[in-house]
Amino acid sequence: MRPRxxxxxxxxxxxxxxxxxxxxLLLVVPALLVGLFAWLYQSDQxxxxxxxxxxxxxxxxxxxxxxxxxxxxxxxSGTLERVLTAPGSKADLICGYALAFSLVAVLQTGVTVGFxxxxxxxxxxxxxxxxxxxxxxxxxxxxxxxxxxSAFARTExxxxxxxxxxxxxQIILGGVFMPRQQMPRALELISxxxxxxxxxxxxSQVAAGQGGWVVGRPLLIMAAFAVGCLVAASATxxxxxx
Amino acid sequence: xxxxxxxxxxxxxxxxxxxxxxxxxxxxxxxxLTVGSGRLTGLLGPSGSGKSTLIRAIVxxxxxxxxxxxxxxxxAGHPDLRHRLAYSSQADGVYLDLTVAQNVAYFTxxxxxxxxxxxxxxxxxxxxxxxxxxxxxxxxxxxRRVSLAVALIGAPQLIVLDExxxxxxxxxxxxxxxxxxxxxAQGVSLIVSSHVMDEASRCDDLLLLRQGRLVAATDPVRLLxxxxxxxxxxxxxxxxRRDQAAAR
Numbered sequence: 265m266r267p268r269x270x271x272x273x274x275x276x277x278x279x280x281x282x283x284x285x286x287x288x289l290l291l292v293v294p295a296l297l298v299g300l301f302a303w304l305y306q307s308d309q310x311x312x313x314x315x316x317x318x319x320x321x322x323x324x325x326x327x328x329x330x331x332x333x334x335x336x337x338x339x340x341s342g343t344l345e346r347v348l349t350a351p352g353s354k355a356d357l358i359c360g361y362a363l364a365f366s367l368v369a370v371l372q373t374g375v376t377v378g379f380x381x382x383x384x385x386x387x388x389x390x391x392x393x394x395x396x397x398x399x400x401x402x403x404x405x406x407x408x409x410x411x412x413x414s415a416f417a418r419t420e421x422x423x424x425x426x427x428x429x430x431x432x433x434q435i436i437l438g439g440v441f442m443p444r445q446q447m448p449r450a451l452e453l454i455s456x457x458x459x460x461x462x463x464x465x466x467x468s469q470v471a472a473g474q475g476g477w478v479v480g481r482p483l484l485i486m487a488a489f490a491v492g493c494l495v496a497a498s499a500t501x502x503x504x505x506x
Numbered sequence: 507x508x509x510x511x512x513x514x515x516x517x518x519x520x521x522x523x524x525x526x527x528x529x530x531x532x533x534x535x536x537x538x539l540t541v542g543s544g545r546l547t548g549l550l551g552p553s554g555s556g557k558s559t560l561i562r563a564i565v566x567x568x569x570x571x572x573x574x575x576x577x578x579x580x581x582a583g584h585p586d587l588r589h590r591l592a593y594s595s596q597a598d599g600v601y602l603d604l605t606v607a608q609n610v611a612y613f614t615x616x617x618x619x620x621x622x623x624x625x626x627x628x629x630x631x632x633x634x635x636x637x638x639x640x641x642x643x644x645x646x647x648x649x650r651r652v653s654l655a656v657a658l659i660g661a662p663q664l665i666v667l668d669e670x671x672x673x674x675x676x677x678x679x680x681x682x683x684x685x686x687x688x689x690x691a692q693g694v695s696l697i698v699s700s701h702v703m704d705e706a707s708r709c710d711d712l713l714l715l716r717q718g719r720l721v722a723a724t725d726p727v728r729l730l731x732x733x734x735x736x737x738x739x740x741x742x743x744x745x746x747r748r749d750q751a752a753a754r
Contacts (some may be wrong), residue, residue: 271615279603282640342597345654349565350616351588489633503583506528 268352272360276334277367290330291372294322294390296378302384313384314345315473317440319376319395320463323369323403325431331365332423339414348503357501358494361411362404370396371404389473398470398479401464401486408493409459415500438469460487516579517544518664519564524573526559532734534718535561536573541697541711543747546690546707549699550742555715558700559597561668564697565593589617592662596669598653602642605634606652609641613656627655630685632678646673654682664695671700683708706738714745721749 280287296317305311338344347357373396380386388395393482413430416425437447437455455461462482469479519541526534534555541547549557562568563575566583575582578590600609607624614623628637631651636644642650653672671679683705686696690710698709706712706728714722722729722745728737735741 266615268616271612275601275604275608275612278602278608282603340597341602342595342599343596343601344598344650345567345597346593346613347616349567349588349591349593350613352616423541502569504567506569 268356268361272357273363275402276360276364290326290368294372294376297481298376298380299384300330313382314388314440316468317464321403321435321465323373323399324406324460324463327365327403328407328431329427330412331361331407333420335411335414336417336420336423354498354501358411360499362407365407366400366403369399373399388471390470394470398466401483405459405486405490411497412493434458438464440464459486462486466488513652516543518543518578521577522574524563525571526568527571533636537720539713539720539723543692543695544690546686546696547711547713548696548706549713550703550706551715553701556718557715558668561666561699565591565666590663592657592665594653594667594670598649600649600652601642605638605640607637609652614659617660619660623659627658630658631655640683650669652672666697668699672697703739703742714742716749721745740752
C-alpha cells in the first residue's frame with residue numbers, strides 16, 4: 265500500500281494538471297517578473313544584488329496563495345470532512361500538501377533560475393542545486409503558512425486579503441528594499457521574526473557563492489518556522505467542529 | 507398492531523443523553539435513540555430538525571456538549587471506525603477539478619483498497635459512462651452519485667448518507683433505494699436521511715426527528731397502522747400534529 269501522504273500529494277498534483285492555466289502562471293510568471301527587474305536595472309549592478317532576492321519571494325508568495333485557497337476550498341466543499349473521516353491522519357494530509365507544492369516549487373525555481381542566468385545574465389556564484397534546495401524549503405514555508413492562515417479565513421476573498429496582511433510586511437522588511445542591518449533597530453528586530461527574511465538571506469548567500477553555516481543557519485531557521493506552522497496548522501484542522 | 511421487531515444483534519449506533527449546541531441554538535437537549543444492526547434506517551424530519559447534526563455526531567464530526575454516541579461499541583469518531591464507517595455529507599465532498607474516476611481512486615487509495623474497487627463502485631451508482639468526465643462538468647444528481655460511490659468503497663459496516671437522493675429523478679431514486687436494500691441484505695447497516703417522506707416506505711426502521719426531539723421510532727407498517735393514514739407523508743403529518751398537540 266502506498267503511503268497516504270504520497271497518495272494525497274498525487275491527488276493535489278492531478279488537480280493542478282487539470283488546471284493548465286494555473287500551472288502556466290506558476291511556472292512562467294516568476295521568470296517574467298525577474299526579467300522585468302533585469303530590464304529596469306539594466307545599466308547598474310542593482311540587479312545582481314536584487315535578482316537572487318526576488319527569486320526567494322516567488323516560491324513563498326505563490327505557494328502561500330495557492331495553498332490557502334486550496335485548503336479553504338477543501339473546507340467549504342466538504343472534501344476535508346470526507347478526508348478526515350477516511351482512514352489516515354491529519355499529518356498525511358498536511359505532508360501531502362507540503363510535498364506537492366515543493367515539487368511545483370522545484371520546477372518553478374528551475375525555470376526562474378534558468379531564465380535569470382541565461383536570458384537576464386544574472387551572475388550566479390553558487391550552485392544551482394543549492395539554490396533549488398533553498399527554494400524548496402522556501403516553498404514549504406509558504407505552504408505551511410498558507411495552511412495555517414487559511415484556518416482563519418471564511419471566504420476566498422478573505423484568504424486573498426491575508427496576502428497583504430501576512431506577506432507584504434515580510435517583503436518590505438525582508439531586505440530587498442534595504443539591507444536589514446540598515447533598517448531602524450525596531451524594524452530590524454521585527455524582521456528577525458519574519459521567516460521570509462531568512463529565505464531572502466539564504467538565497468542571496470547561495471547566489472554569492474557562500475556555503476556552510478552562512479547558508480545553513482537561515483535554512484535551519486526557515487525549516488523551524490515551517491515545522492512550527494505545520495504543527496499549528498494541524499491543530500487548526502479539528503475533526504470535530506461546533 | 508404488528509409486534510415490535512427487536513434486532514437480534516446489538517444496535518450499530520446507540521445515542522444516550524446527547525446534547526449539542528450549534529452557535530446559540532440548542533439542537534439536542536438529551537436525545538436517546540438506537541439504530542438496528544444490519545437494518546436500513548430512515549432518518550426523517552423537516553429541514554432544521556437536527557438530522558444532519560445527528561449524522562455528524564454519529565460519524566464523529568460534531569462537537570458535543572454531553573452524552574454518549576457509540577458506533578459498533580466504540581465511541582463515535584474512534585480511529586478504528588474510519589475503516590468501518592462510510593459517510594457522505596450533504597455537501598458532495600467531491601473534487602470538482604478531478605474526474606469521477608480520479609475522485610474515487612483517491613479515496614480508494616486512502617482506504618488502502620485495491621484499484622478494482624474504483625470500477626465496482628462507479629458501476630454501482632450507474633456512472634460508468636461518465637467515469638472520465640471532470641466532476642465539475644456533472645449535473646447535481648450525478649455529483650450526488652459520485653459522493654455515494656465514494657461512500658461505497660471498501661466494506662463498511664455502517665454507511666451514513668445525508669440526503670443522498672436530493673436532486674435525483676424518480677428512476678434513479680428507485681435504483682438507489684434498490685441498491686440500499688441490496689446492501690442491507692449483505693449485512694451492511696445503513697442510515698439514510700431524507701425529507702421526502704415517501705422514501706420512508708423503503709426503510710426497515712424509521713426515526714422521525716422534529717425540533718431536535720425523537721418524535722417516533724417505528725417502521726413503515728406500524729407507522730401507517732398507528733396513524734390510520736394511507737401513506738407515509740400523511741402519516742408523518744399526523745404524527746407531527748399529535749406531537750404539536752402534546753407539546754401544548
